Amino acid sequence: xxxxxxxxxxxxxxxxxxxxxxxxxxxxxxxxxxxxxxxxxxxxxxxxxxxxxxxxxxxxxxxxxxxxxxxxxxxxxxxxxxxxxxxxxxxxxxxxxxxxxxxxxxxxxxxxxxxxxxxxxxxxxxxxxxxxxxxxxxxxxxxxxxxxxxxxxxxxxxxxxxxxxxxxxxxxxxxxxxxxxxxxxxxxxxxxxxxxxxxxxxxxxxxxxxxxxxxxxxxxxxxxxxxxxxxxxxxxxxxxxxxxxx
Amino acid sequence: xxxxxxxxxxxxxxxxxxxxxxxxxxxxxxxxxxxxxxxxxxxxxxxxxxxxxxxxxxxxxxxxxxxxxxxxxxxxxxxxxxxxxxxxxxxxxxxxxxxxxxxxxxxxxxxxxxxxxxxxxxxxxxxxxxxxxxxxxxxxxxxxxxxxxxxxxxxxxxxxxxxxxxxxxxxxxxxxxxxxxxxxxxxxxxxxxxxxxxxxxxxxxxxxxxxxxxxxxxxxxxxxxxxxxxxxxxxxxxxxxxxxxxxxxxxxxxxxxxxxxxxxxxxxxxxxxxxxxxxxxxxxxxxx
Numbered sequence: 170x171x172x173x174x175x176x177x178x179x180x181x182x183x184x185x186x187x188x189x190x191x192x193x194x195x196x197x198x199x200x201x202x203x204x205x206x207x208x209x210x211x212x213x214x215x216x217x218x219x220x221x222x223x224x225x226x227x228x229x230x231x232x233x234x235x236x237x238x239x240x241x242x243x244x245x246x247x248x249x250x251x252x253x254x255x256x257x258x259x260x261x262x263x264x265x266x267x268x269x270x271x272x273x274x275x276x277x278x279x280x281x282x283x284x285x286x287x288x289x290x291x292x293x294x295x296x297x298x299x300x301x302x303x304x305x306x307x308x309x310x311x312x313x314x315x316x317x318x319x320x321x322x323x324x325x326x327x328x329x330x331x332x333x334x335x336x337x338x339x340x341x342x343x344x345x346x347x348x349x350x351x352x353x354x355x356x357x358x359x360x361x362x363x364x365x366x367x368x369x370x371x372x373x374x375x376x377x378x379x380x381x382x383x384x385x386x387x388x389x390x391x392x393x394x395x396x397x398x399x400x401x402x403x404x405x406x407x408x409x410x411x412x413x414x415x
Numbered sequence: 416x417x418x419x420x421x422x423x424x425x426x427x428x429x430x431x432x433x434x435x436x437x438x439x440x441x442x443x444x445x446x447x448x449x450x451x452x453x454x455x456x457x458x459x460x461x462x463x464x465x466x467x468x469x470x471x472x473x474x475x476x477x478x479x480x481x482x483x484x485x486x487x488x489x490x491x492x493x494x495x496x497x498x499x500x501x502x503x504x505x506x507x508x509x510x511x512x513x514x515x516x517x518x519x520x521x522x523x524x525x526x527x528x529x530x531x532x533x534x535x536x537x538x539x540x541x542x543x544x545x546x547x548x549x550x551x552x553x554x555x556x557x558x559x560x561x562x563x564x565x566x567x568x569x570x571x572x573x574x575x576x577x578x579x580x581x582x583x584x585x586x587x588x589x590x591x592x593x594x595x596x597x598x599x600x601x602x603x604x605x606x607x608x609x610x611x612x613x614x615x616x617x618x619x620x621x622x623x624x625x626x627x628x629x630x631x632x633x634x635x636x637x638x639x640x641x642x643x644x645x646x647x648x649x650x651x652x653x654x655x656x657x658x659x660x661x662x663x664x665x666x667x668x669x670x671x672x673x674x675x676x677x678x679x680x681x682x683x684x685x686x687x688x689x690x691x692x693x694x695x696x697x698x699x700x701x702x703x
Contacts, residue, residue, distance in 0.1 A: 223606050252608035262603035266621050266698045275617065276607035308699025321603075328607060 174237030176201045176332050176363040177222055182231035184217060184387075191217050192228070193387040199332070204364045206374040206395075209384035210410065215367045218384065219334050222365065223254040236331060252280060255325030259337040261317040263309040269296060269320045270305040273327045281328070288327075295323040299353050315346030319353055326357075333357065335366040371414055375399055383407050466668035475660050479673045481563045482656045486642045487681060488564060489650075493577035494635050500578060501585025501631070505623075506615070508590040519586065526583035532644050534580055539572040539648040569650040577638055584634045592627030593619060625696040632689030639681050653677050 177199040184192035191214045199205050207215045220226040221233050224240050224247050233241050240250045264272050273292040277283040283291075296305050299319040309317050318338055325333060335354065339347040351373050358364055358377050368374065374381050374395060381398040383391040383406065391398065391407040402408050507519025526534065543551040556567030596619050604614035646655045653674055660670040 225602055225606065248605075248608045248610055251606055254606070256603075256606040258599055258603065260597075260599055262597070262599035264600065264603070264618055266625075266696075276604075276609060279613055279617065280608045310699030324607070 174234065175199055176203070176236060177365065178232075178234040178237075179218070179221075180232045180234070182218075182221060182228050182233060184214075184221065184226060184228050191387050192221070195231070195387075195389060197382065197389060197392075199363060199365060201331075202361045202363055203379045204358045204362075204366065204377055205380050205382060206378035207365065207367045207382045207384060208369070208371070208374060208410070208414075213384040214387040215384045216336050219256075219336050219365055219367050222332070222334055223251050223256055225256075248280070252328050253331045254334060255328060255330035255332070256334040257318070257321050257325055257336065257338045259340050261309070261314070261321045261341075263317050263321055263324070265309050268306050268308055269301060269312065269323075272309070272320055273324045276324070277327050292323070292327060295326055296320070298326075298356075299323045300349070313346060314342045315349045318342065318346075318350045322350075322353055322357075332363045332365065335364065335368065337367050337369070339368065339370060369414070371399075383410060385410070462668050462672070467672055468664075468666055468669045471660075471664055471666055471669050472673065475656075475664075475670065476673065478656050478660070479653070479670075479677050482651060482653045483677050483680060484560075485564055485650070486639070486652050486677075489570065489573050489577065489642060489645070489652075490635075490639050490681060493574050493581065494638055496574070496578040497581035497638065498585050498631060498635070500582035502589050502620070504582050504586025505589025505593060505627075508586055509593050523583045523586055526580050527587070531576065531580050531641055532647065535572060535576045535644060535648050538576050539569065543568065569645070569648045572648055573642070573645050573650050577641060580641075581634055581638050584637075585631055588627040588630035588634060589623060591630065592623035592625070595626045596622045625693075628689060628693050628696065632686065632692075635689075636682050636685055639678065639685065 175198040177197075179195045179197040182192050182195040183190070195218060197205075197218075207218065209215050217226055221228055222235070222240070224233075228241055231241070232239050235250050235253055238250060239245060240247065263269075264275070267275065270289065270292050273295055274285070274288040277288040277291065278285055293302065293305060296302055299322055301316060301319055301323070304312060304316060304320070309320070312320065321338075322333075338354075339350050342350065347370070351370065354364070354366070354373070355377050366373070366378070376395075378395050380392060381395050382389055383398070383404075385406050391402060391404050393403070398407070399411065402411055504519055504522060507515050508523065510516045510519065543553075546552075551568075553568045553571065556565045558565040600618050600622065601614055604618045605611070609617070642650075642652050643654045645652045646658075657670045657674050660673075661667055
């Protein structure tokens with residue numbers, strides 16, 4: 170069941186904030202190992218869509234499944250399913266009172282009960298992978314935005330998730346720091362990580378994405394591999410969007 | 416403060432065509448400070464030289480030391496209990512479980528909305544009157560240190576009332592501290608699979624504690640001063656000793672000086688402790 174089911178599946182998902190209908194009948198399946206890039210104008214519901222995957226937002230109807238298991242089921246152990254979904258945020262959300270290494274080791278120790286030495290060894294490896302072996306004992310306030318975001322990626326990876334969610338992770342960064350974060354994400358994609366990426370970086374979408382999804386007004390209006398999406402968009406909406414971001 | 420303004424003025428030369436130029440305001444502020452300091456120093460000097468009876472001071476000094484110890488005992492116990500309970504009151508005030516929230520809110524409203532003096536009476540007079548006359552079990556007193564400290568119903572009332580009252584204020588400070596922690600902190604913790612309780616304990620509360628420290632410290636200083644109300648429930652606190660000395664010896668300034676010193680001997684170290692805790696809760700060079 171888990172092997173055949175898509176890594177993430179949306180099935181007729183509807184989401185409201187009060188009166189506002191922010192997700193409208195969304196269907197989406199993300200295959201294992203795929204990198205799906207979600208683009209669209211602000212307010213189109215793309216971040217909300219992402220936040221439904223680990224139930225930071227509740228949906229009003231429809232179902233979201235992680236490897237075939239419904240996370241929208243009210244009786245599900247949401248803490249257990251969230252361990253399979255790593256999330257990286259626009260504003261990093263590192264824990265300011267903990268060092269980079271403590272940020273990375275906290276959940277493995279507390280949630281999975283990993284012995285401390287083992288978690289620390291793995292934490293140091295992960296920090297080295299994102300190029301921050303030297304910064305293990307620094308506090309977030311002592312790191313640049315790009316470094317903080319790379320710690321945040323290492324923190325999410327420490328739980329060995331089967332899917333990673335990236336919510337506009339370069340939007341709050343100074344332009345010269347964007348590259349180092351995208352590089353880490355690219356390496357992750359090359360290793361075969363399943364990724365859902367909300368971004369405004371069209372270069373990343375084109376080069377790393379297996380599929381580009383355009384959202385507009387709470388709906389998925391176009392979904393295609395990058396070459397088709399960027400060269401031969403089918404809908405007017407996609408053509409208009411692309412003419413503005415180019 | 417004054418120097419900061421002076422620096423600003425030298426960096427950004429504003430052509431002051433009005434009366435209130437930066438330079439004049441700075442000098443006026445300095446003049447007020449100097450005059451005030453000289454006046455206070457002169458007056459305190461006068462009091463200490465002409466109005467304090469040093470023989471009397473030496474004679475009654477031990478009584479103030481005993482009052483200090485009694486009050487310190489009440490303050491330490493009440494403060495530790497109030498801060499501990501206050502954390503839970505604060506958690507109740509941010510709870511999304513409506514019953515928990517309502518109970519915490521009603522608690523805070525009652526204890527902040529009625530005078531502490533009244534709350535002292537409720538416990539001191541109200542609770543014993545629930546028993547038939549003469550039957551209240553806590554009527555005797557247990558001597559801890561003879562002549563200095565004994566535990567009786569007024570001591571228990573003092574601790575309970577101060578704890579209940581200040582837990583409400585600490586609860587509001589904790590609530591404010593929790594609300595000042597960005598939403599993303601809880602989201603990041605939960606998205607890692609941590610439970611609500613673990614996320615609160617590991618991530619939100621340590622930051623909320625730092626945010627709330629100044630307000631909590633401020634409330635503990637007020638708690639110290641609130642012990643002056645305990646005189647109405649026959650607890651021999653600092654001002655009780657003042658009134659005894661004042662009315663028996665017809666001397667105001669000798670006990671006044673002793674009262675000031677006694678209160679400051681509690682409140683100043685308390686303020687230093689709060690400052691130390693605040694400095695210690697600095698993570699990294701400059702918190703982002």
